[in-house]
Amino acid sequence: MNPTSIPLSAEQKFQTIVGPDHVRPATSADSVMAAQPKLIVEPGTEKELAEALRLSNEAGLAVIPRGGGTKLAWGNPPSRADLVLSTARLNQIIEHAWADLTVTVEAGCTIQKLQQTLAQHGQRLALDALWPEKATVGGILSTNESGALRLRFGALRDLIIGVTIALPDGTLASSGGKVVKNVAGYDLPKLITGALGTLGIITRASFRLHPLPLNTRTFSVAASDVEQAQKFVLAVQDSKLAHTSLQSRFCDENSPVSEILFEGTIAGLAAQEKQLRTLAAPANVVEASASIWASRESLWSFSDPETTAMAKFSILPTAMTRTIESLGQIARGQKVCWKAVHFATGLGHIRLKGEPGALHAALELLRKDLEGHSSSLVLLHHPAKMLPLDAWGSPGDSLPLMKSVKHRLDPANTLNPGRFLAGI
Amino acid sequence: MLPDKPMMNPSILHELRAIVGERGLISSPEELHTYECDGLTNFRVMPRAVLLPASAEQVQAIVRLCYREKIPFVARGSGTGLSGGALPVENGIVISLARMNRILEVDFPNARAVVEPGVINLDVTARIQHNDYFYAPDPSSQSVCSIGGNVAENSGGAHCLKYGFTTTHVLGLEVVLPDGEMVHLGGKTLDTPGYDLAGVFVGSEGTLGIATKIILRIVKRPECIRTLLAAFPSTNEAGAAVSGIIAAGMLPAAIEMMDNLAIQAAEAAVHPNYPNCGGLLLVELDGPVAEVEALMTHVDEICRSNGAWEIRVAQSDAERALVWKGRKSAFAAVGRISPNYIVQDGVIPRTALPQVMSEIDRLSQENGLRVANVFHAGDGNLHPLVLYDRRIPGQEEAALALSYKILELCIAAGGSITGEHGVGEEKKSMMSKMFAEPDLNTMHLVRCAFDPLQLSNPTKVFPTPRLCGETPGEYIPHPLETAGIAERF
Numbered sequence A: 001m002n003p004t005s006i007p008l009s010a011e012q013k014f015q016t017i018v019g020p021d022h023v024r025p026a027t028s029a030d031s032v033m034a035a036q037p038k039l040i041v042e043p044g045t046e047k048e049l050a051e052a053l054r055l056s057n058e059a060g061l062a063v064i065p066r067g068g069g070t071k072l073a074w075g076n077p078p079s080r081a082d083l084v085l086s087t088a089r090l091n092q093i094i095e096h097a098w099a100d101l102t103v104t105v106e107a108g109c110t111i112q113k114l115q116q117t118l119a120q121h122g123q124r125l126a127l128d129a130l131w132p133e134k135a136t137v138g139g140i141l142s143t144n145e146s147g148a149l150r151l152r153f154g155a156l157r158d159l160i161i162g163v164t165i166a167l168p169d170g171t172l173a174s175s176g177g178k179v180v181k182n183v184a185g186y187d188l189p190k191l192i193t194g195a196l197g198t199l200g201i202i203t204r205a206s207f208r209l210h211p212l213p214l215n216t217r218t219f220s221v222a223a224s225d226v227e228q229a230q231k232f233v234l235a236v237q238d239s240k241l242a243h244t245s246l247q248s249r250f251c252d253e254n255s256p257v258s259e260i261l262f263e264g265t266i267a268g269l270a271a272q273e274k275q276l277r278t279l280a281a282p283a284n285v286v287e288a289s290a291s292i293w294a295s296r297e298s299l300w301s302f303s304d305p306e307t308t309a310m311a312k313f314s315i316l317p318t319a320m321t322r323t324i325e326s327l328g329q330i331a332r333g334q335k336v337c338w339k340a341v342h343f344a345t346g347l348g349h350i351r352l353k354g355e356p357g358a359l360h361a362a363l364e365l366l367r368k369d370l371e372g373h374s375s376s377l378v379l380l381h382h383p384a385k386m387l388p389l390d391a392w393g394s395p396g397d398s399l400p401l402m403k404s405v406k407h408r409l410d411p412a413n414t415l416n417p418g419r420f421l422a423g424i
Numbered sequence B: 001m002l003p004d005k006p007m008m009n010p011s012i013l014h015e016l017r018a019i020v021g022e023r024g025l026i027s028s029p030e031e032l033h034t035y036e037c038d039g040l041t042n043f044r045v046m047p048r049a050v051l052l053p054a055s056a057e058q059v060q061a062i063v064r065l066c067y068r069e070k071i072p073f074v075a076r077g078s079g080t081g082l083s084g085g086a087l088p089v090e091n092g093i094v095i096s097l098a099r100m101n102r103i104l105e106v107d108f109p110n111a112r113a114v115v116e117p118g119v120i121n122l123d124v125t126a127r128i129q130h131n132d133y134f135y136a137p138d139p140s141s142q143s144v145c146s147i148g149g150n151v152a153e154n155s156g157g158a159h160c161l162k163y164g165f166t167t168t169h170v171l172g173l174e175v176v177l178p179d180g181e182m183v184h185l186g187g188k189t190l191d192t193p194g195y196d197l198a199g200v201f202v203g204s205e206g207t208l209g210i211a212t213k214i215i216l217r218i219v220k221r222p223e224c225i226r227t228l229l230a231a232f233p234s235t236n237e238a239g240a241a242v243s244g245i246i247a248a249g250m251l252p253a254a255i256e257m258m259d260n261l262a263i264q265a266a267e268a269a270v271h272p273n274y275p276n277c278g279g280l281l282l283v284e285l286d287g288p289v290a291e292v293e294a295l296m297t298h299v300d301e302i303c304r305s306n307g308a309w310e311i312r313v314a315q316s317d318a319e320r321a322l323v324w325k326g327r328k329s330a331f332a333a334v335g336r337i338s339p340n341y342i343v344q345d346g347v348i349p350r351t352a353l354p355q356v357m358s359e360i361d362r363l364s365q366e367n368g369l370r371v372a373n374v375f376h377a378g379d380g381n382l383h384p385l386v387l388y389d390r391r392i393p394g395q396e397e398a399a400l401a402l403s404y405k406i407l408e409l410c411i412a413a414g415g416s417i418t419g420e421h422g423v424g425e426e427k428k429s430m431m432s433k434m435f436a437e438p439d440l441n442t443m444h445l446v447r448c449a450f451d452p453l454q455l456s457n458p459t460k461v462f463p464t465p466r467l468c469g470e471t472p473g474e475y476i477p478h479p480l481e482t483a484g485i486a487e488r489f
Helices: A008-018 A046-058 A111-119 A137-143 A188-192 A226-237 A266-279 A290-299 A317-334 A356-371 A399-409 B010-020 B029-035 B056-069 B121-131 B147-153 B197-201 B235-247 B260-270 B289-305 B317-328 B330-334 B350-367 B395-412 B428-434 B437-450
Strands: A023-025 A039-041 A063-066 A083-086 A093-097 A102-106 A160-166 A172-176 A201-208 A215-222 A245-251 A257-264 A285-288 A308-314 A337-343 A347-353 A376-381 B049-051 B073-076 B093-096 B103-107 B112-115 B170-176 B182-186 B210-217 B224-232 B254-259 B279-287 B310-313 B340-343 B371-376 B381-388
Touching (some): A008 A023, A008 A039, A093 A111, A102 A111, A137 A201, A172 A188, A215 A266, A226 A245, A245 A290, A266 B289, A290 A347, A308 A356, A317 A337, A399 B197, A399 B437, B112 B121, B170 B197, B182 B197, B224 B235, B224 B289, B235 B254, B235 B279, B235 B289, B289 B310, B317 B330, B330 B381, B340 B395, B350 B371, B350 B395
Parallel strands (some): B073 B093
Antiparallel strands (some): A023 A039, A308 A347, A308 A376, B224 B310
16 A cells, blocks of 8 residues: 655644544554555534545545444455545534424434434434444445335435535535425435445435334245245235335255335234235244344354455346355355345345355356346455455446546545446 | 537438438428427427437437537427426437337336337336336326436426335436447446446436436335325415324325315316315325225324315225326316416425415415416425416516526525426526535536536536536537637636
């Protein structure tokens, strides 16, 4: 990594902007993969953040935006990392307009704090993000986080209604707004969602909200094999059930289990249970605890990061059998253990366990297999000692356009350089 | 004025004809008149030619030629847009996608359909309803408007309260960029790695390129649909009932509101047999029968406790269809009670409804112009219809000014100038009231990434001409610049 240090004069300027207490040297704990930045800057306002970003850009310093730091290892290692711009102090809920079912919140606010505030009026941001106690609004947006609730409520792109971002030239730009329905101007909230902080730093966002459910019930449905699980999932999707979530869990040891979540009135839930039991073999349906919806997060509770890899995959819902069977074959061939959670949206998460060399081979084979079927595999964690493997996979024919967008918004390549697709 | 030089010389016309064939080219002035405006009829510009390509390859060939010759182009679907998005530009051509109207693929197990841009919105549902699926976005013009136009405008409709907008239902796009390159944005699977450019393209009003294929999400029909009509003394009580429904934690499929003038118009046009009242609410719930019935009882109670004096539930599909026909034909129906009208679609936070309504009332009286109101009440999307008579000198100008004042009320209330019709030509001057310069400049950077020469529907959306600063490669002056209208910055 680039060993140059930050000139003292620049450090003093950062202190002038954010106050001397909010600039400190980085430690190894602040490293992003192998890259250790030199300075942590914690602005207290949007304007301070924009000003600090402008100064970094002018000084040619590479900036790593950081929220709760829970997903900093997602994406490729940065090609340069001089400065962490932290949103930790931008943590306020600006306005919960509960009667309008909207909220405007600063980027550094944790998901847990946000959800607790919304719950006071019986509402929620309808998204089950990983590690809500630490993850922030800016972080889940930048990584386009989503879980089991996505099936019913959509992704963050469908929930965000407005955003303010700081650009490398110090501009603070807003787009969208505070109302649910709005087509004035370009939809930059969608552009910035999932951009991994490479186009601008999110300082605040507005979301549409949903009511908390009146009641919920979860059922588990056991299957003898992957094909039976696939049949069940497709039958549910083609039925009149109004389920909120639907997931299937697979691993190299046990037969698959699917779970389905219903939300609604007591009478509505009872009727749906009845329908579910006619749809699946009744003996296979058992009521389950809501804690099973933490299965995706549980995949991340591994003890040895040096023999573990995590990936997200995206397939067509009908490709579940094919994909899980391929995964099993590849894993057997490379002698790695595996576990996967797949949602009915076609998105899934895999954990692989094995020697770094075997993990690398398995991931490469799996990606090749998926990309050959118009699907994708994104690497989220790998052992430090594993040979390099691009986090994102093959870009499509829109790569030149993506580079052009990046170039227009961040011409000096200041933000998270090298971390995104194909070197962006 | 834009320079008149490089456009439509006979050799270019010849080249265009070679791409699309005799049938695909319109250049005679009589026929071009059809294309001089869209649904916003008080703005008119004659295009130099209209092209009707039959394939993505033909679109690409036309756009390549436009790029080479620096000819601005405007894509057009069915021409039903209400903001002038498909209004031709001076010295430009119109590319009509009407002939590209095939549904290419329907994949029920994955709930996807692939269509060409000229496919009519309602035809998608017609094709899939035998399997009990539907295409959710339902703009009032859905029997004539095209999916390509819906993509350009990010069209909504009454049911987007629950189901989301066009952008929620577009998973991927094949796009011909303004330089003639073809790219694929998004895809059949979710979260394709990279920037969400499909999300940026939808709703960009034809300024970023032309979609030639669209991957749609289709939706299984709910087990049952119930539609309730409630008559209130005024829109204020109706608005309070809407707040009550939302506060009770319900998310209906649609909540629509009409004021007395709009009810009268609908009654005169299609006789939906609405109760004659000050504020009419139409609430639709869908889902499993047991769930919907439990919630419907609750909605009924909330309406009564907020002063509803008559409540009806549509008892059959035919009754339900009639209720919706009244609502969906409301714009056209206003033609029965006024020779001319202007429709806006500002959005407000729903809670600001009583205050904004009384302001609209005041403006209406001050200006001596009637304003009919039809809203998507669940999401605060107003549709004020300003009634006027073009034959009375000065009235059209007064009506237009009044409609802009209503949009200013929306902005002041923390809302938006448009919820589903788009900015287009009509509302671009309002953009600088809603957004600050840095906001617009940032949007413009995105535009420059897609279309550095600004050939694709130029002069729309943005309030003032803006040039793309640094262009990749050789610098080519923009026509506006050579004409001395704008300076490079």
